[in-house]
Amino acid sequence: MDFIKSTDTSTGEEVQLSYKDYGQGKPIVLIHGWPLSKEMWEYQIDDLVSAGFRVIKYDRRGFGKSSKPWNDYDYDALTADLHSIMETLDLKDATLVGFSMGGGEAVRYISKYGSDRVSKLVLISAVTPYLQKAQDNPDGVPGEVFEEMMKQMKKDRIAFLDDFGKTFFGVNLINHPVSAPLLEYYRMLASVAAPRATQQCAVGFASTDFRNDLKQVKVPTLIIHGDADKTVPIDASGNRTAKMIPGATYKVYEGAPHGLFYTHREKLNEDLISFCKSA
Numbered sequence: 001m002d003f004i005k006s007t008d009t010s011t012g013e014e015v016q017l018s019y020k021d022y023g024q025g026k027p028i029v030l031i032h033g034w035p036l037s038k039e040m041w042e043y044q045i046d047d048l049v050s051a052g053f054r055v056i057k058y059d060r061r062g063f064g065k066s067s068k069p070w071n072d073y074d075y076d077a078l079t080a081d082l083h084s085i086m087e088t089l090d091l092k093d094a095t096l097v098g099f100s101m102g103g104g105e106a107v108r109y110i111s112k113y114g115s116d117r118v119s120k121l122v123l124i125s126a127v128t129p130y131l132q133k134a135q136d137n138p139d140g141v142p143g144e145v146f147e148e149m150m151k152q153m154k155k156d157r158i159a160f161l162d163d164f165g166k167t168f169f170g171v172n173l174i175n176h177p178v179s180a181p182l183l184e185y186y187r188m189l190a191s192v193a194a195p196r197a198t199q200q201c202a203v204g205f206a207s208t209d210f211r212n213d214l215k216q217v218k219v220p221t222l223i224i225h226g227d228a229d230k231t232v233p234i235d236a237s238g239n240r241t242a243k244m245i246p247g248a249t250y251k252v253y254e255g256a257p258h259g260l261f262y263t264h265r266e267k268l269n270e271d272l273i274s275f276c277k278s279a
Helices: 038-050 075-087 102-114 143-155 157-168 180-191 195-207 237-244 265-277
Strands: 004-007 014-022 028-031 053-060 094-099 118-124 219-228 249-253
Touching: 004 075, 014 038, 014 075, 014 157, 028 038, 028 102, 038 053, 038 180, 038 265, 075 195, 094 102, 094 143, 094 265, 102 118, 102 180, 102 195, 118 265, 143 195, 157 180, 219 237, 219 265, 237 249, 249 265
Parallel strands: 028 053, 028 094, 094 118, 118 219, 219 249
Antiparallel strands: 004 014, 014 053
16 A cells, blocks of 8 residues: 655644555646545546556545544645645646645645646636635635534434435436445445544635635636536636636536536546646
8 A cells, every 4th residue: 555654734743645646647636525535536547547647646634544633634734745745756747636625725735835846737626716605705605504514424424424425416306327336335435534534624625715825826727617516516616716717727517516527527537638638
């Protein structure tokens, strides 16, 4: 099993980040969403490697096979982990691909560490620019939504993940874009995360303001969001982010839920490959 060392910024303790590195060519770094792990990228890896890219995926601290410390789940700590990945593997001319919560790490990385190692950025169903409604963020999601999520996580985390997964993939009485076994598999991936990490990261992606970070993004950027996303609503996220990054390419997937990496995987892979190969 492959690990990269990072550091717990509050205690100085070592954090082990589980990662996989496949293929040859320009690197693509895949940053997973909440509350999953690097395994969510299963349906992207083959196509990206076959298209001639080196593909790196890793587990965020607290998730998958990575270390599960008690503290340090704010975006500065999470982005420091991404920095450790980039530095240890000496990645250059890389494309950062951030899904959902991972979009926050991608833009915070560019804002904090610069773009010397990054040539392109992809934000998929991302939580940017600022998800939670506030006095200076009237277009955000009401705080009561996140309070209810936290209440349900603390009451019965697995039941919460079960319900969350259905919304995540747009499952309802007439629409079943994922099979029952696959839905159970993704619930299992989410259940492996530390309960503390699951809760603290939810606070992080809800309350972190990335508006200043987005101002630092100068690399070519592709933004992809589903207009049926009930987890990270497009009006509070994708539509606003696209306006804040000059020259960004914005693709709205009609009828796509949050988990479009599976439900719209063929279209997504095609768009990723086309963008990463473009001049």
